Amino acid sequence: MSRTRHSDQQFALDLDTEPRQPTASAIDTRHLFSRAETMDHLLDQWQQRDWLRPLDVGFARLIRTLSEEQGEPAPPLVLLLAALVSHQVGRGHVCVDLANLLQDADATLALPPDEADPVGTDEDATTAAPPAPGEVLSRTSLNDCLEALAESSAVSDGSLTTPLVLSGTRLYLRRLWQYERQIADGIHARLALTSPLADPDSEATATLAEALEVLFGSRPGVDFQKLACALAARNRFAVITGGPGTGKTTTVVNLLAALQAVASQSAQRNGRKYRIRLAAPTGKAAARLNQSIGDATSRLPLDRLPGQVTLDDIPTRVTTLHRLLGSRPDTRRFRHNRDNPLLVDILVIDEASMVDVDLMASVFEALPSTAQLILLGDKDQLASVDAGAVLGELCQRATAAHYTPDTAGWLASVVGGTLPDELLDPVGQRLDQAVAMLRTSYRFGDGSGIGKLAEAVNTNALDGAMLAACRDGGFDDVIWLNGDTRRPATDETLARIADHAISGSPGAFRNRGEGRRVNSQLLPPPVGYGHYLSLLNNHSLTEASGRDAWDELARQTLRAFSDFQVLCALRKGPWGVEGINDLVARQLLAHKVIPRAEGWYSGRPVLVTGNDYNLGLMNGDIGITLSVPWDQDDEGRPAHTLRVAFPAADGTDDIRWISPSRLQQLETVYAMTVHKSQGSEFNHTCLVLPDRISPVMTRELIYTGITRARNWFSLITGDAGVFRDSVKQQVVRASGLAQGLIEQ
Numbered sequence: 001m002s003r004t005r006h007s008d009q010q011f012a013l014d015l016d017t018e019p020r021q022p023t024a025s026a027i028d029t030r031h032l033f034s035r036a037e038t039m040d041h042l043l044d045q046w047q048q049r050d051w052l053r054p055l056d057v058g059f060a061r062l063i064r065t066l067s068e069e070q071g072e073p074a075p076p077l078v079l080l081l082a083a084l085v086s087h088q089v090g091r092g093h094v095c096v097d098l099a100n101l102l103q104d105a106d107a108t109l110a111l112p113p114d115e116a117d118p119v120g121t122d123e124d125a126t127t128a129a130p131p132a133p134g135e136v137l138s139r140t141s142l143n144d145c146l147e148a149l150a151e152s153s154a155v156s157d158g159s160l161t162t163p164l165v166l167s168g169t170r171l172y173l174r175r176l177w178q179y180e181r182q183i184a185d186g187i188h189a190r191l192a193l194t195s196p197l198a199d200p201d202s203e204a205t206a207t208l209a210e211a212l213e214v215l216f217g218s219r220p221g222v223d224f225q226k227l228a229c230a231l232a233a234r235n236r237f238a239v240i241t242g243g244p245g246t247g248k249t250t251t252v253v254n255l256l257a258a259l260q261a262v263a264s265q266s267a268q269r270n271g272r273k274y275r276i277r278l279a280a281p282t283g284k285a286a287a288r289l290n291q292s293i294g295d296a297t298s299r300l301p302l303d304r305l306p307g308q309v310t311l312d313d314i315p316t317r318v319t320t321l322h323r324l325l326g327s328r329p330d331t332r333r334f335r336h337n338r339d340n341p342l343l344v345d346i347l348v349i350d351e352a353s354m355v356d357v358d359l360m361a362s363v364f365e366a367l368p369s370t371a372q373l374i375l376l377g378d379k380d381q382l383a384s385v386d387a388g389a390v391l392g393e394l395c396q397r398a399t400a401a402h403y404t405p406d407t408a409g410w411l412a413s414v415v416g417g418t419l420p421d422e423l424l425d426p427v428g429q430r431l432d433q434a435v436a437m438l439r440t441s442y443r444f445g446d447g448s449g450i451g452k453l454a455e456a457v458n459t460n461a462l463d464g465a466m467l468a469a470c471r472d473g474g475f476d477d478v479i480w481l482n483g484d485t486r487r488p489a490t491d492e493t494l495a496r497i498a499d500h501a502i503s504g505s506p507g508a509f510r511n512r513g514e515g516r517r518v519n520s521q522l523l524p525p526p527v528g529y530g531h532y533l534s535l536l537n538n539h540s541l542t543e544a545s546g547r548d549a550w551d552e553l554a555r556q557t558l559r560a561f562s563d564f565q566v567l568c569a570l571r572k573g574p575w576g577v578e579g580i581n582d583l584v585a586r587q588l589l590a591h592k593v594i595p596r597a598e599g600w601y602s603g604r605p606v607l608v609t610g611n612d613y614n615l616g617l618m619n620g621d622i623g624i625t626l627s628v629p630w631d632q633d634d635e636g637r638p639a640h641t642l643r644v645a646f647p648a649a650d651g652t653d654d655i656r657w658i659s660p661s662r663l664q665q666l667e668t669v670y671a672m673t674v675h676k677s678q679g680s681e682f683n684h685t686c687l688v689l690p691d692r693i694s695p696v697m698t699r700e701l702i703y704t705g706i707t708r709a710r711n712w713f714s715l716i717t718g719d720a721g722v723f724r725d726s727v728k729q730q731v732v733r734a735s736g737l738a739q740g741l742i743e744q
């Protein structure tokens, strides 16, 4: 069978086609797999019900057109699978594993969606409901699918430029297959590079061991931070994963200091230090890392390290990945790529769980082939918004480590100590030897409810005792405001959320949240949004105040705003971000702490929802609207105007003031989705869960929501059972990255 190469441009056609007019005829299921028109009709009906996006159906249609142009009409089964793989990509999967799809289509596809019209209750009684995807797929088999795909000119194993790629039983959109390959190749090539540090008897290894001894000292048992440093130093690609406060930042700063010590002693490098860059996926995450990197760097015992390592050798500026790679307006292509690589020897990416396959592939493309890449992140957090779960997949085996005897021996000579047997594996894979998991949280002490609750959620151990402790004041730092009511009245609960959002309900915490110490520091009691608004409403600045004074007020207000954040699982409805934003704004207006509840007003907090390269704003940036006296009235006197204050993008303490009229994509942010909160941390976080479960409410989502709280966590549920049930739901994203690394 001949196959023709299609240009990439053809595949990039705008697939977001207009939906076709509804067709009233019933689907003749006998011809589903023999007539493309019948399959087309079925896909149309699924689209009309919002089960599929126009993009998914458009993609299937494009394949049909391209195949017909080749004189080889695509089998209807291929059209079906094309639409479904596109649907899955929209849900964050990199591919569809056909074996899983055929085994349990409903669960794999989450179709029909819960909120859609139930099948069989079509409003138009003359129209029979279309069969659901699960029912359609039950009429075929894995073999049929593989055969149909093998015969289609739209499919190849990737060696031809076809819109679909089949790898084993995994079916990909070509673009995503390419990203995955690029990542796997980049990792594999780096893991195959030999380093002088791999030789336990080399001078470089002796310097590394000496530096690690200075930085960490020796302690009984395994020091996982020291171990992580050693492994990451030895490999050109490494992952350090750990929950909140397990010392990822501390570890990486020590690692960079140790590597600079090795570089400065290396004859090969002639004393040249490494060029190091630090990056994070969002501005918010970059700003947070800036702060903690700065703190950790200032504690380095540089004078005791081997070599001449100075503060200048450890970068403290963290940039966003988009900025690092050189994003350009109106194109997805970055300035830095294979032809124009980054000038860097070591790149550290924090919050790597948020990086999707597309962006990660761009990182590998822009990195020089020998540059070292270190990923930091929490493997248990929600995966990226767009397709892929790169960090999660690379860390699949992190808990049990799987270190080989060779790695264990090397670690013993560099780090000291003996690894426990349960972390050893004589047949551990190459990647395992470059992954380290930090296991002790220094942020949450032993008594911390936030730490305990997060762990219980993560390990699916949310038992009655834990729920009772949250409900009945068993912890200093956790409250479940309405945990005593199984199914509270919606109005009452929403009113409670509104009150809580203003005050933070310190009275509901033990001792009103007073007198609590964390790491011997006395904490102020928990607050709500009333806190930052009172700062804003009671300042004493005037027209005569200089720009510095206004900058300082903005800084303080932004800091105070980050002391509290309501997080929602959902976007829409009364329990979602939209409903809660509206609810809180109305309550703040009723308390007269904001002048209006809609449009622009002093005190309005906003979240940027799309990158704006011209303004230098990134998706996820948060700003606060202030009334500033920088306008002039008709007589030339100073007049107040609204400006939105954003923290500087470069991680400095500067403030950027932007006129509201210039801001295009944004929303009010009294509430934000847990997804959007990734990479951020708030002193007090309130997680709102709705009154019924939905597929988006998963263990990862609840864990991410809880771990956004640094010191205080409150939970409000529309139905108590939803909390427990969400933790039982776990989503595994289909991808072939881990498999690809094994097969290389």
Ligand SMILES: Nc1ncnc2c1ncn2[C@@H]1O[C@H](COP(=O)(O)OP(=O)(O)OP(=O)(O)O)[C@@H](O)[C@H]1O
Binding pocket: 225, 242, 243, 244, 245, 246, 247, 248, 249, 250, 251, 292, 442, 443, 681
């Ligand atoms: N080995 C250690 N001994 C004592 N304290 C530590 C140790 N490692 C880290 N810490 C402290 O724990 C806190 C959290 O550390 P760090 O910021 O490095 O963790 P992280 O994993 O990067 O945190 P996050 O989850 O917020 O990104 C810091 O105050 C740090 O000083």
